[in-house]
Amino acid sequence: MIVAEQKPLAEMKTLINGAENVLVVGCGTCVTVCFAGGTREADIVSTSLRMATKLDGSPQQVTHSTVQRQCEWEYLDIIEEQVKAADIVLSLGCGIGVQAIAEHFPDAWVVPGLNTSFLGLPTEHGVWEERCAACGECLLAVTGGICPVARCSKSLLNGPCGGSENGHCEIDPDVACAWQLIVDRMSSKGKLDALLEIQPPKNWQNSRDGGPRKIVRQDLRLVEFED
Amino acid sequence: MSDDTFEPEILAFCCHYCAYAAADLAGSMRLDYPSSIKVVELPCTGKLDARYALRAFEDGADGIMVAG
Known part of the structure; x- marks a missing residue:
């Protein structure tokens, strides 16, 4: 939401x-x-x-x-x-x-x-946390369903960084290290090896960096066709 | 209005099952309380909403009491 x-x-x-x-x-x-x-x-x-x-x-x-x-x-x-x-x-x-x-x-x-x-969700009564950055190119399939773009302070695609301390981010001990979460999740699924694959630079043009975004679905448009 | 003549209008939100019954009993016992206290019966004080309190103040209440 x-x-x-x-x-x-x-x-x-x-x-x-x-x-x-x-x-x-x-x-x-x-x-x-x-x-x-x-x-x-x-x-x-x-x-x-x-x-x-x-x-x-x-x-x-x-x-x-x-x-x-x-x-x-x-x-x-x-x-x-x-x-x-x-x-x-x-x-x-x-x-x-x-x-x-x-x-x-x-x-x-x-x-x-x-x-x-x-864009986030309630994690307990009265607490909401960010989960999605609407980056336009979803990576959740390679990170075990945990978004590093929204949840890593540096939005690292290959992590964790040296600022990960006992599962927390160096910017704030109350902030979970997204990459620690990703590693834990992938380990629990027996898929840790998948993280050995280096993620290439992301195309940020699909995010805000490419300017205001727009989706056009021709199959849904109500257009009057000319003869 | 000087302080000694000020009689606050109080709205008392009372739970049907306890405080309202107590107020009812007080009436049966011929006990009286100031007419500036107006009792509003609620099915439960859990029904009380901030909106009720704000509306009471907006309409001139000096205070509200929640009893349940």
């Missing part, structure tokens, strides 16, 4: 400063399950902003609504009237959600209420 966390209330107040009507938009997908921007959080944020701005002596009208998925335009039609009525839309979606609202409603002014953090 996409993991995000809320911006501090003071920052949200600054972002909506000057607006008379504010619409807080939650998202029912990733940020709901990481407790950052679902229905409940949208309600709490809007109530908190109403009270905070009232205490400041300049009360703002703050309402909230949550869509099933902010990152697809079709799901945004349902809030069209509310967006039109608002001076500012405070999105509690990830960065994709913020941009989807801004693209779908060009007249709206949309600001982010969350900081989008990473």
